[in-house]
Amino acid sequence: MFLISCPWCGERDQTEFHCHGEAHIARPENSLEMDDAAWGDYVFFRKNVKGVHLERWTHDHGCGRWFNAARNTATDEFLAFYKPGEAPPADLERVS
């Protein structure tokens, strides 16, 4: 049971949150020019890394905000929490 730091509310129990998978997947601007494979890649294909995963969470039972987290999926250790729009902290690769 994770302890998650909402960037706005601080540390809260995992059951207040929901995870929404990989972060930083920008919606293509030029979708109409993309071929089926490129579009399919955006919609369905994921890194699914074993290691540092940048992912999205929402604080459903708290402030309702979306935010990002870096978590090592091999250990479930959270390495960082950051707001949407912010870049992930730079030194994440040190652990994996």
Place this chain on the structure above:
Amino acid sequence: MTQDNRLPAGGLIDRSRTLSFEFDGKTYTGHPGDTLASALMANGVTLLGRSFKYHRPRGLLAAGSEEPNALIQLERGAHTEPNTRATAIELYDGLNACSQNRWPSLKYDIGVVNSWLSRFFPAGFYYKTFMWPERLWMTYEHVIRRAAGLGVSPRLPDPDRYEHRHDQPELLVVGAGPAGLAAALSGARAGKRVVLVDENPQLGGSLLGSRDTIDGQSALDWVAGVRAELAEHPCVRVLTRTTLTGYFDYNYLIATEHVTAHLGPQASDDLPRQRLWKFRAKSVVLATGAIERPLVFADNDRPGILLASAVRTYQHRFGVLPGRRLVVFTNNDSAYSTAIDAASAGVAVTLVDCRDTAGDAAERGADAAGVTRMMGSAITGVSYRNGLQSVDVMALSADGTRVDGPVQKVPCDSACSSGGWNPAVHLHSQAKGKLRWLEDTHTYAPAACASTMPHSSVGACDGEFSLDQALNAGWAAGGATGPAPSAERVASIGALRPLWVVPCDHPVGEGPKKHFHEFQNDATAADLWLAQREGFESIEHTKRYTTTGMATDQGKTSNVNAIGILASSRGITVPEVGVTTFRPPYTPLTFGAIVGQNRRHLFHMVRKTPIHDWQADHGAVFEDVGDWKRARYYPKPGEDMDAAVRRECQAVREGVGLFDASTLGKIDLQGEDVAWLLDMLYTNAWGGLAVGKCRYGLMLNEHGMVFDDGVTTRVAENHYHMTTTTGGAARVLGWIEEWLQTEWPDKRVHATSVTEQWAVMALNGPRARAVLEALTEDDVSNDALPFMGFKEIQLAGVPARVFRISFTGEQAFEVNVPARYGRFVWEQMVAAGAAHDMVIYGTETMHVLRAEKGFIIVGQDSDGTMTPSDLDMDWIVSKKKADFLGKRSLTRSDTSRDGRKQLVGLLSEDPSLVLPEGAHVVSELRAAPPMPMIGHVTSSYFSPNVDGGRSIALAVIQGGFKRKGDWVDLPLIDGRRVRAKVVDPVFVDAAGERVKS
């Protein structure tokens, strides 16, 4: 029966009171402070159960929660509980216990034939047989299943309550032995919020079963002092009868507290039987002690043979000993205290030590107490006939692989063994902590912990077996300054001689005697060797093949023995064998405790609209839609659903009906970019929507599939009111927030859920306006409030928002009033409607009416694989918009191909036959399946309004648009073969006039 084995004095029991209890129909007595196990021992009852596989007679092995054998069916009827460890049941008056897994009785058990045939039932035998003939497997299985299992599950509803409770201690101490008490005391003095838990009813841990001194006083006095001091600290919570059972990520730990479970069935109604604590601890100190492991010798499973430390615990804690003539068999010094203490109580004790010498103090103590010592020897056999008669002792060879010389028969009525100690590393391991193997004491002890679950282990569970070290380590972990409590340093284990399998007079595994390392599942040393021989080398394979460690005790006394046996037979080190994974729970945990309060009406919430109670009072039959209760229909006396729905349907088309639509999702959207957002969310264009106008829209996910629909209204310049399906409300709001917060943070839109702000009543039917007009002075004429128009009015004295939108194809008004006035306005409408024979209708009628119009229900007529085109809704997909969510997916090769399933209407050949929803259309009717399917019926009803009453249906059929006019076949699962005609899905008012009237 008298308590023959009860010592005249001693123990922490209350001898002034006598409790009576029943075991297998016989009545016995005991005292408060007893466990069922100690009370049975006091009464000389040694045979307590039958083993899982061979049905061997079994008695007690342990005194604590590690007990593998003495599993009891506790109580009867609704209070019954299978597989309860007798050692963990506190005695209460009137307790009723039964032995398990035997028939017809514990003493004469038919299943014992398994034991006679045991040589044919080695580990994994079932994988090798029961294969012929194939069809008989289910019969074999039936027999196997009845033979397996232990106790019997309850058959009646549980009358008791369970609860959860959260807590966030700064310091959580698990185990209230000397180490844990020192840690808790130290934490308390350091001013921390401390929680101390122990599974026993009393504090003290191993001190309860010993005669140590701490800080110059008796250990029990010291414990009493600590308890008193902890009680003084307001921030300290001491929980006894509480087992820490799961250690999860980020120091989330769960523990079960027996609040009344130990009091028996009469316990309080208001207190829970068990309470599950959910701790989120800043720091955790594990002081869970160590569990003794037995020696694996010939027929070591006979009733009357216990663990050495258990015997000592029974003596000191319960004032009871298992017999008058005790044999103690050991490979280390710790069992000497058992021998010495028992001898001091007048028991004739023979000590069989597989070593040639023991520690000085141990030897001196034993000799002084009059214990007979047989050094360099081993037990090689056991005589058991309705009780232990004697043990055979032989000399052990220097390498420990053989026994030699004459057999000495030592008469006895009880025995015990110690093969060393296993630190209780379970919780540490659950927390992904690593283990290290200690070469001197031959045990696993905790090593590094995972960063996500930081904690420390102190005392015996850290592999430190002396009292002063336990006190020191505990004190240090608690964080206080000042001197730690101190005790005399005694070497407690001495030099342990590892002897993983004790040889006997025939090669182990090749004669009548059995060497159990695992009692409950009857796994022997020979089984382990067989597994190795057959290639189940990995310890995980060995576990699964022999089922060792998989019983209800999860191998607390057996796992390390199994690993040791494997290591010695393979000639490798113990760490090379590896360990299996420790998993929660520490001891079996009742489902009730896990479920807590969340049962019955508290399982999942029921959501009710503000008008619910009125509906219930007026005979509504409800259906579950998500968490909501929605009125499905309102039967008049004597009406079934069909009759009620026909009446309701007809009345709406002919007059007027009122429907509670409060559950619809509602979202308030404000900001300059709302129109832009709507253009992205919906497939159609939103640019031209005027203030005061409503528009219908379809939403797609990025796969291009329809996932919600609804009407959105522009209530002011930059202010919109969106409605969603009932089930989609949360999903759509989440969808909007996701895009706004993560992808388009610069867009100026605020979305606020207002679902429950408004009670919504839909007035439908040609006389709808008449009813409305009776309640308002505002102008709601067709000119003032035309179809797809919106207006704020005063309705029955209440401010209302009225939308001219319709899900029935009739003249319709969706009236929204603040929820607090919902019931009032509803009642006013009902009153006003009386003059127009207004009917109140439910979701079933709503479904029929919308199906008559060919309106889809997302999730029923579409299923997450349908595009707007598939639903014949191309008209709603803007060709001009550069982009909207899901747009690109619509042109993928498969999504845009011809011949996909398309929404059509169906009319069955027999107009009275309502096609079953979910019936499939086939392209070729055959005598029997398989038949190629081309689609299925999504909605189907009897419509009183079409052709004077007939069935209608909606369906999705491959290439359906081109099939209109064709006849198709629907072979039904019950053997009927039905024909239907493909038609347009609009059955009523195709021109769409009525809605504008």
Place this chain on the structure above:
Amino acid sequence: MSRYSVFSLVRNAFSYHQNWQRAWRSPDPKREYDVVIVGGGGHGLATAYYLATECGITNVAVIEKGWLGGGNTGRNTTIVRSNYLWDESAALYGHAMQLWQGLSQALNYNVMYSPRGLLHLAHSVHDMQEIQRRGNAIYLNGIDSEFLSPEQVREMVPFMSMEGRYPVLGALLQKRGGTARHDAVAWGYARAADAAGVDIIQNCEVTGFDIQDGTVTGVQTSRGRIGAKTVGVVTAGHSSVMAEMAGFRMPLESFPLQALVSEPVKPVVDCVIMSNGVHAYISQSDKGELVIGASSDAYNSYTQRGSYDIIEDTLQAICEMYPLFTRMRMLRQWGGIVDVTVDRSPIISKTPVRNLYFNCGWGTGGFKCTPGSGHVFAHSLANGDMHAIAAPFSMDRFNSGALVDEGAASAVAH
């Protein structure tokens, strides 16, 4: 391979079981194989078995990083059924169902396939619509399926609550659905594949692929390079990791999926019961434990753990179905790593690398298809072209949109 039978059991009893042979050898890897299967779970082992016994390719290795069957094969709730909605699924799972019959005899290993009946409960009008649609489809695909009225359900499962928060309105029954002994499936396939010449290599982790000009030529392992003309990757939860080694991505996410067992008791649940409405499923093993599972955790993880709240939710659902189980006790709880696709259907497919094939995406429900998956995958590898039953499960479908969406219409998929 010495045959197992009642007679061999008796014969061996007289030599104190000293003469049993290894169930499979433990050979050193050869330099090269015709086919290397990566992943020694049920699906990988079944693939090797069918390659060797049906496709005439015996120069095959199964490479497993840990112990055979230690992945999801060794940690699933053993439900076997073929009552899927779409024709493509019905063909695949139906194929497996046919192979389950007689599998013990074919492998000479008792996998304890127990077609004791499987019920899907319906608790709402919507559930009823779903089971009716699926039940009819299954029926028309020639697979057994029946609807049960609440009375029939009550008769079949005596102790279950029919009322509660979510009353039982009906059920879909697949009589041939049931369970099989998970470990035995892995071990039985391993033993039979080994007997047919397959090398089973445990404790050997594949760490990379040798790819030349877009064609795979071998694998790098913790025990050195092993050459291969064809490589089949069957690594379930780790498929994305393997794909990354080969230079592409998969439409997969790996989630924890947890299960638990109770203490063993005498028979009380005689069939498999699944409920999408309250969201849990339960059966009772031959040893007597209640075997219980539910939905996966919602975050990616490779830790084989999962979060405790899922256990709580699962048991809430079970106790809603069976209120009298609140006095039963959980004995053990564990997790696996399931590789989930968006359409809840597997991927049996060629990849951008020639001669490199993936069989994955079975997610929360692939145990039941172990024989079918191995069978069609073996034939695909042997022919260099996908078996007709496997073809719709190509990973191209995520580009074209031709999903086999078992998730869109029904909720759980075990």
Place this chain on the structure above:
Amino acid sequence: MNTFPTPVARTPLADLPLLLGALSLEERPLSGKVSLRGNAGDSAFVEALSARFSGALPTQVGQRVESGQASLWCLGPDEWRLQCELDAVEDTLAQLRDAFGQCHASAVDVSDYYTELALSGQATRDVLAKLTPLDVSAEGFPAGSQAATRMAKCSVLLHMVRDDQAVLCVRWSHAEYLWDYLCEAAREYNH
């Protein structure tokens, strides 16, 4: 010309008996609640708010400022709840919408969306701790604190009014469930 009876307002727990004992539980009369969204960094927004609320704008999530008959809670980085008399809502909305002018802000009436339960008595914190993973101890959640959190299976805005009283603000349709849950949790203190 019709005449209507005076409108009767009802709240979701109107028919439930007040629970009294060592612990008491009651539904509070409906209050006015306005959901505010805007940018705290935008002076136009802050100024517009001051038209209706004289206190300072709280910007820490969970922070709550009271002023006169009204209070303002910060629920998120761009979200507030203005609580006032029910009768004042209509004016407030109108005034705020005017005052917002061109700035990107919204004010939505959510008075009926939520109802409030007041739980009082010595064991208040003990009861709360049965429902929420939030630290509700006197140290972790001193009197005066508030937070949005999970309680059982619903979202609740929790306000620790005093050490022995908490007010729980919950969605209309979740209120009955929460009420029942609290009654169950209070049982051991109320026999």
